[in-house]
Amino acid sequence: MTVDPDLIEAGQQAVASGAAESVSAWVSTALVDKVQRDRKLASLAAAVADFEREFGEISPEELAAQARHDRERATVVRGQRQPSDRTATSI
Numbered sequence: 001m002t003v004d005p006d007l008i009e010a011g012q013q014a015v016a017s018g019a020a021e022s023v024s025a026w027v028s029t030a031l032v033d034k035v036q037r038d039r040k041l042a043s044l045a046a047a048v049a050d051f052e053r054e055f056g057e058i059s060p061e062e063l064a065a066q067a068r069h070d071r072e073r074a075t076v077v078r079g080q081r082q083p084s085d086r087t088a089t090s091i
Contacts (some may be wrong), residue, residue, distance in 0.1 A: 003027075 011023040020026035052058060 007054065010025065011026040014020040014026045015023060
């Protein structure tokens, strides 16, 4: 197996920081996450396909309308602002 050196370094840093027991454990965790994500995406694709078989293809207009609907009802949550090194100047 060939692994990008930057990824090996990231795994080694995870071990050094205590976030992982070993590089092997770090890689195994990443692979488990990937498999779970792929399975969820496959389930979602199957659900969309089932919906579209029953109700017809979801149009770009419907997707845009849903995105607008979601944005209008979203609650914006932001972390606390960090103090800026720059000072405000008035003109």
